[in-house]
Amino acid sequence: MSTLEIKDLHVSIDTDQGNIPILRGVTLTINTGETHAIMGPNGSGKSTLASTIAGHPRYKVDSGSITLDGEDVLSMSVDERARAGLFLAMQYPVEVPGVTMTNFLRTAKTALDGEAPSLRHWTKDVKTAMSKLRIDADFAQRNVNEGFSGGEKKRVEILQLELFRPKFAILDETDSGLDVDALKVVSEGVNREHSKGEMGTLLITHYTRILRYIKPDFVHVFIAGRIAEQGGPELADRLEEEGYDRFTTVEA
Amino acid sequence: MAETTHTDITPDTPLDGGISALDEKARLGSATVGRASIDGFTEEGERLPGGDDGTEQLGFKKHSHGNAPVIPEASRGERRRSFDLADFPPLTGQEEDWRFTPLKRLRGLHTDDLTGPAPAIEVTGAGNVTVETVGRGDARLGKGATPEDRVSAAAWNAFSEATVITIPRETVAEGEVMVSITGRSAEPAAQYILIRAEQFSRAVVVLDHGGSVALAQNVEIVVEDGAELTVVSVQEWDDDAVHVSSQQAKIGRDARYKHVVVSLGGDLVRLTPSSIFSAPGAEVEMYGLYFADAGQHLEQRLLVDHATPNCTSRVTYKGALQGQDAHTVWVGDVLIRKAAEGTDTYETNRNLLLTDGARSDSVPNLEIETGLIEGAGHASATGRFDDEHLFYLMARGIPEKAARRLVVRGFLTEVIQQIRVPALEERLSESVERELAAGNL
Ligand SMILES: Nc1ncnc2c1ncn2[C@@H]1O[C@H](COP(=O)(O)OP(=O)(O)OP(=O)(O)O)[C@@H](O)[C@H]1O
Numbered sequence: 001m002s003t004l005e006i007k008d009l010h011v012s013i014d015t016d017q018g019n020i021p022i023l024r025g026v027t028l029t030i031n032t033g034e035t036h037a038i039m040g041p042n043g044s045g046k047s048t049l050a051s052t053i054a055g056h057p058r059y060k061v062d063s064g065s066i067t068l069d070g071e072d073v074l075s076m077s078v079d080e081r082a083r084a085g086l087f088l089a090m091q092y093p094v095e096v097p098g099v100t101m102t103n104f105l106r107t108a109k110t111a112l113d114g115e116a117p118s119l120r121h122w123t124k125d126v127k128t129a130m131s132k133l134r135i136d137a138d139f140a141q142r143n144v145n146e147g148f149s150g151g152e153k154k155r156v157e158i159l160q161l162e163l164f165r166p167k168f169a170i171l172d173e174t175d176s177g178l179d180v181d182a183l184k185v186v187s188e189g190v191n192r193e194h195s196k197g198e199m200g201t202l203l204i205t206h207y208t209r210i211l212r213y214i215k216p217d218f219v220h221v222f223i224a225g226r227i228a229e230q231g232g233p234e235l236a237d238r239l240e241e242e243g244y245d246r247f248t249t250v251e252a
Numbered sequence: 253m254a255e256t257t258h259t260d261i262t263p264d265t266p267l268d269g270g271i272s273a274l275d276e277k278a279r280l281g282s283a284t285v286g287r288a289s290i291d292g293f294t295e296e297g298e299r300l301p302g303g304d305d306g307t308e309q310l311g312f313k314k315h316s317h318g319n320a321p322v323i324p325e326a327s328r329g330e331r332r333r334s335f336d337l338a339d340f341p342p343l344t345g346q347e348e349d350w351r352f353t354p355l356k357r358l359r360g361l362h363t364d365d366l367t368g369p370a371p372a373i374e375v376t377g378a379g380n381v382t383v384e385t386v387g388r389g390d391a392r393l394g395k396g397a398t399p400e401d402r403v404s405a406a407a408w409n410a411f412s413e414a415t416v417i418t419i420p421r422e423t424v425a426e427g428e429v430m431v432s433i434t435g436r437s438a439e440p441a442a443q444y445i446l447i448r449a450e451q452f453s454r455a456v457v458v459l460d461h462g463g464s465v466a467l468a469q470n471v472e473i474v475v476e477d478g479a480e481l482t483v484v485s486v487q488e489w490d491d492d493a494v495h496v497s498s499q500q501a502k503i504g505r506d507a508r509y510k511h512v513v514v515s516l517g518g519d520l521v522r523l524t525p526s527s528i529f530s531a532p533g534a535e536v537e538m539y540g541l542y543f544a545d546a547g548q549h550l551e552q553r554l555l556v557d558h559a560t561p562n563c564t565s566r567v568t569y570k571g572a573l574q575g576q577d578a579h580t581v582w583v584g585d586v587l588i589r590k591a592a593e594g595t596d597t598y599e600t601n602r603n604l605l606l607t608d609g610a611r612s613d614s615v616p617n618l619e620i621e622t623g624l625i626e627g628a629g630h631a632s633a634t635g636r637f638d639d640e641h642l643f644y645l646m647a648r649g650i651p652e653k654a655a656r657r658l659v660v661r662g663f664l665t666e667v668i669q670q671i672r673v674p675a676l677e678e679r680l681s682e683s684v685e686r687e688l689a690a691g692n693l
Pocket residue numbers: 013015022040041042043044045046047048049058091173206
C-alpha cells in the first residue's frame with residue numbers, strides 16, 4: 001500500500017503582474033485503492049494542484065509538502081516523479097512534434113521500468129489497450145497527440161495510464177470534451193486499472209457526470225485554492241443539485 | 253506536424269488576388285521566419301491566432317499567404333543563366349538569391365580568384381561505373397547545367413580538372429558509388445563534378461564532404477531517359493568550412509531522380525539543388541536534412557523547373573536548429589511552365605527550433621503558368637520544442653536529454669530513411685546524435 005500525502009500546500013505563480021498565490025493551504029491524503037474526487041469551479045486551482053504534484057516548473061511551492069510513502073516529492077525532477085509512480089493525465093495534452101505514439105509509448109515505458117519491455121508482449125499490450133479504449137490502430141503511427149481531437153487526446157492519456165500502471169493517477173478534467181460514449185469508454189479504462197487494487201486516484205472534475213461512472217470514496221470541494229468542504233459521494237450529489245454557489249458566496 | 257499549412261492548387265483553386273489558376277500566370281510566395289526568442293511569433297511580425305486550449309504557442313506554426321509576399325524577380329524562370337562571369341554583377345547582398353547569405357563569411361568565394369587546391373576526390377564502390385578525371389575542355393561538361401549565380405559562374409571558369417562519373421547505359425551499379433571529397437586548404441577553390449546516368453541505368457551516388465575548405469563547387473547531373481539515379485550530398489565539414497555548391501540536374505524522359513541533402517557541419521553551407529525536366533514522364537524527389545548549431549549558417553535554395561508535361565516532383569526538407577545564431581534558410585522555387593501540363597508537385601519544409609536564439613527562414617514559392625495541372629501545393633511550418641513538450645515527455649518518466657533526442661531523432665528520421673544506404677543512414681543518425689550531444693542538450 002502506498003500513500004500520497006499533501007500537507008498545507010501553498011503555491012503561487014509568477015506573472016507579468018507579479019507573484020499570484022493560487023493554492024492557499026491544501027491538505028489531502030490518498031491511499032492505494034482510494035478514489036478522491038476534487039470538484040470546484042473554474043479557476044479554483046484544481047489544475048494548479050495537479051501540475052504541482054507532477055512538477056510543472058511554472059508553479060512555485062511557497063510552503064507545505066508532498067510526500068509519496070514518506071519520500072519528498074517536491075525535491076524530485078519531473079521525470080523522477082513519474083518514475084516514482086505519479087501519473088498526471090493532463091487537462092490539455094500537448095502535441096509533440098516528430099515523435100510517433102509507438103516510439104513515445106515504448107520510450108516512456110522503458111524509462112519508467114528501467115528496462116525495455118519485451119517487444120512481443122508490449123506490442124500486443126498496446127494493441128489491446130488501444131482497442132479497449134476504441135482508439136484506431138493507425139494512431140500508433142501518428143505523432144503524439146498531433147491533430148487528435150480533444151476526446152482522442154483524453155483517450156490517449158488513459159491509454160498511457162493503463163500501459164504505465166502508476167501508483168497514483170491524477171486525472172485533470174479527463175471528462176471534459178467527451179461525449180457520453182467516450183466518457184464511458186474512458187471511465188471504463190480508469191476503472192479497469194483501479195480495480196487491480198494497486199492504484200490511488202485523484203479525479204479532478206468540474207461536473208458530476210463522470211462520477212456516475214467512476215465512484216469516488218471521497219469528495220473534496222475546491223474553492224479559491226483551498227478545500228472548502230469534504231465528504232463522501234453524497235457531497236457530489238448535493239453539488240449536482242446546488243452547484244458551487246453556496247461556497248462561492250461564502251467566499252465572497 | 254501540429255499545425256501545418258498547405259495549399260493545394262487544382263485548376264479551380266482561386267489564387268491570390270482571385271485569379272484562377274486557369275486564367276493566367278499566378279504566383280504564390282510568402283516567407284516564414286521563425287525566431288525562437290519571440291514566443292508565439294513564427295512569422296514576420298505576425299501574431300498567430302490560437303485556440304483557448306493553451307496549446308496555441310506550441311507545436312508547429314503555419315505560414316500564411318497574403319502575408320509579406322516575397323516577389324523575387326519577374327519570374328524565377330527568367331533568372332540569368334550563363335557561363336560568363338561578367339553576366340553576374342558583383343554581389344552586394346541585396347540580390348534576391350543572396351539576401352539571406354552572410355557574404356562576409358564567404359571567405360572571398362564571391363570576390364577572389366578561386367585558385368586554391370580543390371578538395372581531394374576518391375571514388376570507391378561500384379566497379380561497373382566509370383570514373384574519369386578530365387580537363388576543362390572535355391565536351392561533355394556543361395551540357396546539362398548552366399550557372400545561375402556569380403559563385404557558380406566563377407567556379408565554372410576556375411576549375412582545371414573535372415571528375416566525371418558515368419553509369420553506363422542499362423547498367424545497374426553494383427552497390428553505392430561513394431565519392432569522398434576531403435578538403436585540406438582554406439584557400440578559395442573551385443571544383444567540378446559531372447554525374448551521368450546513361451539511359452536505363454540505375455545507381456546511388458554519395459558525395460561525402462568532409463575536412464576544411466572554402467569551396468565553390470558545381471555538380472552537374474544528367475539523368476538520361478529511363479535512368480534511375482539517387483544523388484546524396486552529405487556535408488560533414490569541419491567547423492570552419494565554407495561551401496557553396498550548385499547541384500543542377502537535367503532529367504530525361506521517364507527518368508527517376510532522387511536528390512538528398514544532409515548538411516550538418518561547416519561554418520557556412522549554401523546549396524542550390526535544381527531539377528530541370530527536359531522531357532515528359534519523369535519523377536523527382538528532393539529531400540533535405542539540416543541541423544544547425546550555434547553560429548552555423550546552412551542554406552538551401554531549390555528549384556524544380558517543370559518545363560515539360562506530365563512530370564511529378566516532391567520536395568521534403570527538414571531542419572533542426574539549436575544554439576545562439578544558428579541560422580537556416582530554405583527557399584523552394586517550383587516553376588510550372590506553360591508547357592508543363594499534367595504536372596503534379598508538392599513541396600514542404602519543416603523546421604524545429606530547439607533553443608532560443610536560433611532563426612530559420614522558410615520561403616516556398618510556387619509559380620504556375622498553366623492551369624492544366626494535376627496538382628500543386630506547398631507547406632511550410634516552423635515549430636519550437638518548448639517547455640510544454642519537455643514537460644509532457646518528462647511527466648512520462650523520460651529524462652530531459654532523452655526527451656530532446658526523441659523529438660529530434662523522430663523529426664529527422666524521415667529524411668535519413670530516404671537514403672537507403674544502411675551504413676550511411678546509420679552513420680548519419682549517429683552524427684545527428686552527436687550534434688545533439690554537442691549542444692549540451
Ligand atoms: N500561467 C498562468 N498565468 C496567469 N494566471 C494563471 C496561470 N495559470 C493559472 N493561473 C490562474 O490561477 C488560477 C487557478 O488556475 P487553475 O488552472 O489551477 O484552475 P482550475 O481550477 O484548474 O480551472 P479550470 O476548471 O478552468 O480548469 C486561475 O485564476 C488562473 O487564472
